[in-house]
Amino acid sequence: xxxxxxxxxxxxxxxxxxxxxxxxxxxxxxxxxxxxxxxxxxxxxxxxxxxxxxxxxxxxxxxxxxxxxxxxxxxxxxxxxxxxxxxxxxxxxxxxxxxxxxxxxxxxxxxxxxxxxxxxxxxxxxxxxxxxxxxxxxxxxxxxxxxxxxxxxxxxxxxxxxxxxxxxxxxxxxxxxxxxxxxxxxxxxxxxxxxxxxxxxxxxxxxxxxxxxxxxxxxxxxxxxxxxxxxxxxxxxxxxxxxxxxxxxxxxxxxxxxxxxxxxxxxxxxxxxxxxxxxxxxxxxxxxxxxxxxxxxxxx
Amino acid sequence: xxxxxxxxxxxxxxxxxxxxxxxxxxxxxxxxxxxxxxxxxxxxxxxxxxxxxxxxxxxxxxxxxxxxxxxxxxxxxxxxxxxxxxxxxxxxxxxxxxxxxxxxxxxxxxxxxxxxxxxxxxxxxxxxxxxxxxxxxxxxxxxxxxxxxxxxxxxxxxxxxx
Numbered sequence: 361x362x363x364x365x366x367x368x369x370x371x372x373x374x375x376x377x378x379x380x381x382x383x384x385x386x387x388x389x390x391x392x393x394x395x396x397x398x399x400x401x402x403x404x405x406x407x408x409x410x411x412x413x414x415x416x417x418x419x420x421x422x423x424x425x426x427x428x429x430x431x432x433x434x435x436x437x438x439x440x441x442x443x444x445x446x447x448x449x450x451x452x453x454x455x456x457x458x459x460x461x462x463x464x465x466x467x468x469x470x471x472x473x474x475x476x477x478x479x480x481x482x483x484x485x486x487x488x489x490x491x492x493x494x495x496x497x498x499x500x501x502x503x504x505x506x507x508x509x510x511x512x513x514x515x516x517x518x519x520x521x522x523x524x525x526x527x528x529x530x531x532x533x534x535x536x537x538x539x540x541x542x543x544x545x546x547x548x549x550x551x552x553x554x555x556x557x558x559x560x561x562x563x564x565x566x567x568x569x570x571x572x573x574x575x576x577x578x579x580x581x582x583x584x585x586x587x588x589x590x591x592x593x594x595x596x597x598x599x600x601x602x603x604x605x606x607x608x609x610x611x612x613x614x615x616x617x618x619x620x621x622x623x624x625x626x627x628x629x630x631x632x633x634x635x636x637x638x639x640x641x642x643x644x645x646x647x648x649x650x651x652x653x654x655x656x657x658x659x660x
Numbered sequence: 661x662x663x664x665x666x667x668x669x670x671x672x673x674x675x676x677x678x679x680x681x682x683x684x685x686x687x688x689x690x691x692x693x694x695x696x697x698x699x700x701x702x703x704x705x706x707x708x709x710x711x712x713x714x715x716x717x718x719x720x721x722x723x724x725x726x727x728x729x730x731x732x733x734x735x736x737x738x739x740x741x742x743x744x745x746x747x748x749x750x751x752x753x754x755x756x757x758x759x760x761x762x763x764x765x766x767x768x769x770x771x772x773x774x775x776x777x778x779x780x781x782x783x784x785x786x787x788x789x790x791x792x793x794x795x796x797x798x799x800x801x802x803x804x805x806x807x808x809x810x811x812x813x814x815x816x817x818x819x820x821x822x
């Protein structure tokens with residue numbers, strides 16, 4: 361037993377040092393994650409049964425009501441995105457006038473949340489898209505309402521994402537209203553981010569929307585991150601204490617969108633002639649946002 | 661002729677698989693801290709029941725897999741489960757003759773040590789848990805020990821695992 365204990369201690373200490381200090385065990389984790397995927401899949405079954413039951417055992421009246429509500433919501437959203445196409449075209453023209461770089465549009469793909477990290481201290485999601493789907497480490501993830509996090513581990517068919525509320529995560533943000541830049545750190549609690557190093561004289565208010573600033577090169581700019589909820593300016597302290605509530609439904613999203621950074625071929629060219637949205641931009645803008653839901657939901 | 665060698669090994673593996681599924685199954689937010697350490701509980705049972713089959717190396721392998729599942733630093737749960745296996749192997753003779761209540765008390769201490777070791781490694785990493793909440797899984801685990809014990813014992817006897 362003594363020998364085995366010694367061996368075990370060596371292996372354990374070696375693993376901890378390798379993973380913590382040198383971060384050199386990514387391929388091992390990747391393999392283990394692939395092996396562990398079936399366990400997450402089994403653990404997900406009860407939730408799926410519940411959702412299936414809720415979906416199919418519904419009164420007809422409720423189903424019709426839901427249908428009508430969704431049709432109306434879809435109509436409103438499409439109406440809004442018509443305007444977005446025009447605004448986008450105007451933005452591109454203005455950028456061209458100022459000789460700025462052209463606007464790039466990001467591609468999105470839907471991924472389903474297979475499971476959540478069981479450790480309440482860690483905020484991680486397990487997604488059902490992996491290396492085979494082109495997922496890479498550092499890829500940003502959003503949901504319908506805002507930024508969710510980034511991919512930290514990739515295995516063959518699954519990947520792990522770190523949420524913005526995890527205590528080890530930080531993200532550069534800017535205030536939507538006036539462009540003030542700050543960094544939003546996770547606190548370990550799902551409902552709040554801490555905005556650090558905001559001096560007491562900075563122009564920031566409760567209710568301000570914080571969006572990604574695009575600085576740091578990891579997260580593309582312009583995605584909503586959080587809304588400021590608490591500001592405490594203590595005259596005795598150097599920085600104000602600012603808390604913000606994440607916009608995304610971090611604990612409830614079943615589907616997330618993986619952002620694939622735009623390539624040059626997808627650059628949006630300024631429309632020829634005075635302010636008009638070209639037909640391609642309009643339909644493209646609507647088409648690309650439609651999730652490819654059918655193949656995904658059929659998966660066992 | 662009584663069959664020598666490993667018999668019914670699959671039951672041990674199956675019980676650990678069930679423990680893994682229970683360890684990651686989604687739970688409501690408020691209940692998250694109360695989730696017992698299923699893998700540790702199952703490991704404690706098998707080290708008491710079959711100390712010559714399940715031991716330190718089993719704890720090591722189980723811990724590494726649990727780390728990958730939890731997204732933790734590789735070695736966190738490995739370390740904890742190795743310690744738990746070691747202590748269970750040292751105590752198994754006494755544990756076998758304890759009453760179920762005394763066993764649950766010892767299991768509470770073992771699980772508490774498990775949580776403590778995990779907490780240390782997490783602190784090395786920079787994450788931590790609020791106050792004494794990290795000990796709650798030890799309490800819930802000790803409360804569930806009788807269920808785990810009787811269920812696995814029943815299955816072990818039925819399938820004659822040795």
